[in-house]
Amino acid sequence: MLSKKCKYAIHALVHMARDPEEKFLIKDISEACNIPKKFLEAILLDLKRSGVLGSKQGKGGGYFLRMKPADVNLAEVVRQFDGAIALVSCAAHKFYEPCAECEDEETCTVHDAFLQIRNATVEMLKADTLESLVKKETKLKARKKR
Amino acid sequence: MLSKKCKYAIHALVHMARDPEEKFLIKDISEACNIPKKFLEAILLDLKRSGVLGSKQGKGGGYFLRMKPADVNLAEVVRQFDGAIALVSCAAHKFYEPCAECEDEETCTVHDAFLQIRNATVEMLKADTLESLVKKETKLKARKKR
DNA sequence: TTATAACTCTATTAGTTCAATAGGGATTAA
DNA sequence: TTAATCCCTATTGAACTAATAGAGTTATAA
Structure with missing residues (x-):
């Protein structure tokens, strides 16, 4: 969370x-x-x-x-305040740390599973810019009125 | 994390x-x-x-x-130990709690963004069963040997 | 030039959670 | 009956979280 x-x-x-x-x-x-x-x-x-x-x-x-709404995405905000986006540190990129449990990351499927989740999450967070969020909000509010 | x-x-x-x-x-x-x-x-x-x-x-x-490896998935394990999978409580299902910041969930795009992430994450975690993880491990190890 | 509006900064607090350990208790097999 | 093994409660220290306090700095405008 x-x-x-x-x-x-x-x-x-x-x-x-x-x-x-x-x-x-x-x-x-x-x-x-x-x-x-x-x-x-x-x-x-x-x-x-x-x-x-x-x-x-x-x-x-x-x-x-100071930045344009299109240039601010949620991935950056989350990283700034909460650090890693990945659920385990060995699947993080900017906050990577190896873990003691999976000795060989190449063949550790736990690592693999969480890496996939991290990648998908980062992709979605990056797509969520302040601009896109506000635009979507306008749409949702208009639709609700009807 | x-x-x-x-x-x-x-x-x-x-x-x-x-x-x-x-x-x-x-x-x-x-x-x-x-x-x-x-x-x-x-x-x-x-x-x-x-x-x-x-x-x-x-x-x-x-x-x-006690359970079959195919019947144990990571979503359940994560929920058992860490609670909600969603990044914000208002986007959780099993651990749902409303939040004070977005008054109207229907038109709150923050809620919407994190709900999408939650759904994708849950889907992936559910696909990761103990069986699938071990099978993949076998594959990865065989491939590495070659 | 002075009052006031507003951001800036450091420190502190109470509460909670996390990670790990301690120290026995209960149960079973040989 | 002894050793192996899981079962259970409690405790600890560290770190983090959320929020607040209170004084400092800067800029405006009357």
């Missing part, structure tokens, strides 16, 4: 991607997404440090998207 | 499935799979309680597979 921090980050980003040019106050995002304000504060700061968000201090300031 | 407990369980089961009729000592599995003996003890007990393994006490005793 994702940490709450990661889930909060995703929801905050999607919220901001609905108005990609807008500048947002921590307080407003916090209320719109039901995220504890102080906790969100730390999250947005992390996202700023990693270059996804920009910010302006002082009165009239706020956070804004 | 899976807990070590879960990963240990999977490796122990695969080990036993290589000789589905055999009776195994905790000590032997522990050494074969590099799993701390006392920890493994608790794991095997859990697997016995859930009906996957059987055991015989006393001298000459040991653990053995």
Whole structure:
């Protein structure tokens, strides 16, 4: 399971991607997404440090998207906050670590099984950009109205 | 990521499935799979309680597979030890819990994205039975020799 | 220039989970 | 009756999670 921090980050980003040019106050995002304000504060700061968000201090300031919604995908967000996407470390790429149980990865079918799952998951997470998520949301909401 | 407990369980089961009729000592599995003996003890007990393994006490005793290798899949093992397979609780089936951030699941694309990932993951985990894993292992080992 | 709005940063807390171990108890075979 | 083996409860220390506290910094605008 994702940490709450990661889930909060995703929801905050999607919220901001609905108005990609807008500048947002921590307080407003916090209320719109039901995220504890102080906790969100730390999250947005992390996202700023990693270059996804920009910010302006002082009165009239706020956070804004620095990257284009099409260029931010969930795989990166998950990795930033929760590390490896794979279910076992020996099947991870960016956070790879060998495991003691399967001595020979080449013939370890447990490794193999989880590698397949990792690959499929990463592929799907990469396809989920802020842009695609917001677009789909618009569609779903329109369909529901009808 | 899976807990070590879960990963240990999977490796122990695969080990036993290589000789589905055999009776195994905790000590032997522990050494074969590099799993701390006392920890493994608790794991095997859990697997016995859930009906996957059987055991015989006393001298000459040991653990053995109660279910057929083809009938034990990784989805069940993961659920037994780590709970939900989904990355967010609102996308889980057996461990479903609503989340505060997406108020309307029907139109929440975050929910939608993680539901797709969950479905694909479950499908793959279900296809990974002890039997299929051992069969594949045999193939991989034969191919490597050549 | 000063009040205020807003982000920045470090530290701390309580609670939980994880991984592993300890130390017997119960059961069976020889 | 003894040794082998599984059974069971409890405990530990470390790490992580979620959330909060509180003071610091920066920018705006009256």
